[in-house]
Amino acid sequence: MTKRMAVILAAGKGTRMKSDLYKVMHPVNGLPMIDHVMRAVEQSDIDDIVTIVGHGAEMVKEALGERSQYALQEEQLGTGHAVQQAAEQLEGVQGNTLVICGDTPLLTSETLSALFKHHEETGAKGTILSSVIDNPTGYGRVIRAEDASVSHIVEEKDASDTERQVQEINTGTYVFDNQALFDMLSKVSNDNAQGEYYLPDVIGLLKEAGELVQAYPMADADEGLGVNDRIALAEATRIMTQRINTWHMRQGVTFYSPETTYIEADVEIGSDTILESGVSLKGQTQIGSHCHIGANSEIVDSTLADHVRVTQSVIEHAKIASHADVGPFAHLRPQADIGEGVHIGNFVEVKNATIGKSTKAGHLAYIGDADVGENVNIGCGAIFVNFDGKHKFRSNIGDDAFIGSNSNIVAPINIGDRAFIAAGSTIVEDVEDEQLAITRSKQSNIEHYWDKLQKRWKEAEK
Numbered sequence: 078m079t080k081r082m083a084v085i086l087a088a089g090k091g092t093r094m095k096s097d098l099y100k101v102m103h104p105v106n107g108l109p110m111i112d113h114v115m116r117a118v119e120q121s122d123i124d125d126i127v128t129i130v131g132h133g134a135e136m137v138k139e140a141l142g143e144r145s146q147y148a149l150q151e152e153q154l155g156t157g158h159a160v161q162q163a164a165e166q167l168e169g170v171q172g173n174t175l176v177i178c179g180d181t182p183l184l185t186s187e188t189l190s191a192l193f194k195h196h197e198e199t200g201a202k203g204t205i206l207s208s209v210i211d212n213p214t215g216y217g218r219v220i221r222a223e224d225a226s227v228s229h230i231v232e233e234k235d236a237s238d239t240e241r242q243v244q245e246i247n248t249g250t251y252v253f254d255n256q257a258l259f260d261m262l263s264k265v266s267n268d269n270a271q272g273e274y275y276l277p278d279v280i281g282l283l284k285e286a287g288e289l290v291q292a293y294p295m296a297d298a299d300e301g302l303g304v305n306d307r308i309a310l311a312e313a314t315r316i317m318t319q320r321i322n323t324w325h326m327r328q329g330v331t332f333y334s335p336e337t338t339y340i341e342a343d344v345e346i347g348s349d350t351i352l353e354s355g356v357s358l359k360g361q362t363q364i365g366s367h368c369h370i371g372a373n374s375e376i377v378d379s380t381l382a383d384h385v386r387v388t389q390s391v392i393e394h395a396k397i398a399s400h401a402d403v404g405p406f407a408h409l410r411p412q413a414d415i416g417e418g419v420h421i422g423n424f425v426e427v428k429n430a431t432i433g434k435s436t437k438a439g440h441l442a443y444i445g446d447a448d449v450g451e452n453v454n455i456g457c458g459a460i461f462v463n464f465d466g467k468h469k470f471r472s473n474i475g476d477d478a479f480i481g482s483n484s485n486i487v488a489p490i491n492i493g494d495r496a497f498i499a500a501g502s503t504i505v506e507d508v509e510d511e512q513l514a515i516t517r518s519k520q521s522n523i524e525h526y527w528d529k530l531q532k533r534w535k536e537a538e539k
Contacts, residue, residue, distance in 0.1 A: 079197055080172030082255060083123045084163050087111055087179030088131030088150040093306040099133025101179035102140065103310055106317045107341030107359055109140050110304060113182035113317075118175065119144065120186035121193065125170075127163040128179070137179075155273030156249075157265045164259055173197065174255040176276065180304045181250065182313055183320075188295050189250075195293040196252040202288040203257070203280055205230070206250035208298040216246035217277065219292045227290040230277055245294060247277065248301035257283065317342075333372075347383065371404065379409070382417075395427075398434075416451070429469075430461075433476065446488060447472040456482035456500065463488045475510065 091100025101111040108116075111128075118126060128145040130137050131153055138147060148162040160176055167174060173196060175189060188206070196204035205227060207219045215233060218240050222228040230247050231240050261282040265274045283290050295301060304310050321342065322335040329348030332338055337354045340346075344358045347366030355373040358364070362376050365383035370376070377393040385397050388404035394411035401419040403409065410428035415421060419432050422439040430444045433451035438444060442455050446463040448471065449455070459480050461472050470488035474480070478492055481500035492498065493510035502516040523529075 078122070080125075080170065081121070081123050081175070081193060082125045082167055082170065082172055083118045083121075083127070083175040083177065084160050084167070085111070085114060085118065085126065085128040085145070085177055085179050086156060086159050087137055088129045088134075088159055089153055089180075090132035091180070091305065094310075095307075099136055100304070102133060102136055103304070105182045105304075105310070105313050106321060106339075107343065108182075110182040110313075111137060111179040112140060113342070114177060114179050114184065115141055115144060117184050117186045117189055118177065121175070121189040123175070124172070125166065127166050129159045129162050154267070155271070156276035157262055157274035157278060158267075160258070160276060161262050161274070164262075167255060168259045170255050172255050174253050174258055176251045176253065176258075178249055178303060181248075181300075181302065182304065183300045183302050183316055184250065185300060188297075188300055192250070192252055192293050192295075195291065199291045200289060201226075201291040202254045203283050203290045204252045205280065205290070205292040206248045206252075206301070207245050207292040207294045208248050208301045209245050209294050210298045211244065213241075213244050213246045218243040219245040219247055221245075221292070227280065227284075227292050229284060230280055245292065246301075248295070249303065250301070251276070251280075253279065257288065261286075365399070374404070446470065447474065447486075449474045450476035450478065450494070452476060453478045453480065455480045456484065458483040459486070460484070461486045461488065 087101045089100060094100050102109045105113060126145040127148055128141060129148050129150050131150045134149060146166050150159050150162045192204060192206050205219060217230050217232045218236055220228045220231055220240060220243060258279065261279045264282055265278045267274050280290055299316050302309060302313055304313050318339055321340050322332060322338060325346050326332055330346045331351045334354035338352050339357045341359045343361055345363045347364060349366050350364055350368040352370050353372040356370050357375045360378035362379050364381045367384045368381055369386045371388035373389050374387050375391045379392045379395045381397045382399040384400045386402040390404035390407040392409040395409040395413040397415040398417040400417055401415050403421045406423045407421045408426045412429040413427040414431040416432050416434040418435045420437040421427060424440055425438045425442045428445040430447040432449045435451055436449055436453040438455035439457065441457045442459045444461050446469050447461050453474055462485050463469050472486050472488040473491045475492060475494035475496060477495045479497045481498050483501045484498045485503040487505045490504065491507045493508055495511045496508045497513040498504055499513065499515035502514060504514050508514045
């Protein structure tokens with residue numbers, strides 16, 4: 078197969094974003110835009126990739142790593158000038174080169190592969206990825222010759238009335254014969270109002286040289302969206318979300334309200350799982366099959382096994398074993414490891430703790446920096462006291478232990494198997510297996526207290 082190369086244009090700052098963050102680093106469904114582009118390029122049988130960087134170069138390199146070579150465009154003098162910066166890596170190489178912008182996160186590998194195939198099969202020196210849209214206002218039009226090849230590209234301000242009626246537009250993505258590309262780039266002029274070197278001028282130069290130029294209209298016009306401001310960023314996120322959600326539904330996941338459910342690009346979900354409205358699944362989250370994720374739950378970088386139920390809760394960097402249930406209004410923080418069949422109820426917070434099989438914490442508890450055994454009951458209001466103001470300490474709770482309501486478990490501490498902690502106790506010393514620990518003060522009942530209280534109030538009013 079003919080060698081395939083790619084140049085990704087990612088040097089512009091993106092002033093219309095009005096942001097301190099470099100444009101192509103703005104995320105769409107959990108990935109920087111440039112990463113979406115890179116993934117599509119990588120999956121299109123590309124042999125060599127060169128990313129053109131400028132503003133925020135180090136940030137882009139950190140995001141893409143060794144997946145690409147890099148060339149620096151120190152001055153932003155137009156798209157043609159940007160591609161020229163890849164000459165050191167690509168000039169003179171035989172093959173075809175894709176030129177794609179780093180702010181087009183919706184382009185798919187299927188479309189890019191089809192573009193390459195069309196270019197290779199027609200023998201064109203240049204092929205434009207085009208799109209047919211209902212309202213082409215503001216876009217450069219692709220004007221076809223009688224044989225259906227490309228005659229020229231015309232910008233709207235320069236188009237005739239007839240040309241303005243054309244609905245096929247230039248998306249700014251191209252495939253070129255690599256040697257022809259760099260030959261023509263050397264001839265591109267900057268004789269224009271901006272004093273820049275424009276990549277589309279290569280199309281005109283190829284035509285002047287009598288070379289064949291083709292256009293390949295993509296099947297889905299949405300893919301061509303370029304993100305230049307926050308409005309386009311929101312639209313790209315909407316379309317990407319719809320694409321991701323549709324894919325999961327086709328894999329057997331039920332959505333109560335797909336238009337209100339947000340899922341990021343790398344999330345995995347098993348079949349027969351149900352997602353209610355308002356759910357957000359982010360990062361590297363993995364959810365098993367037959368799970369039920371309740372409305373308005375947020376799960377980030379977490380792993381849920383099969384048959385887990387989550388009700389209106391926040392889960393981040395946590396693990397949940399099968400048949401466990403969480404919520405409502407629970408918060409699993411980083412390194413929470415919830416065992417099989419565990420119940421974490423309303424307003425329970427777990428952080429950096431392992432919770433053994435079939436343990437229950439029904440409500441209003443904080444379990445931090447702890448290793449809790451199996452079949453433990455953690456009562457309402459129990460607090461694992463783990464911090465002395467400078468250091469964190471761990472608590473170890475044995476199997477079948479009972480932690481009474483409103484108890485304070487002051488770490489570092491060990492509580493044995495089948496041990497009982499009486500309600501309202503503050504436990505500061507280890508408790509052995511099957512012991513009862515109680516630290517309540519003696520109760521005193523004062524007779525006729527109401528009469529004494531009323532007398533005190535009357536005296537205060539005098």
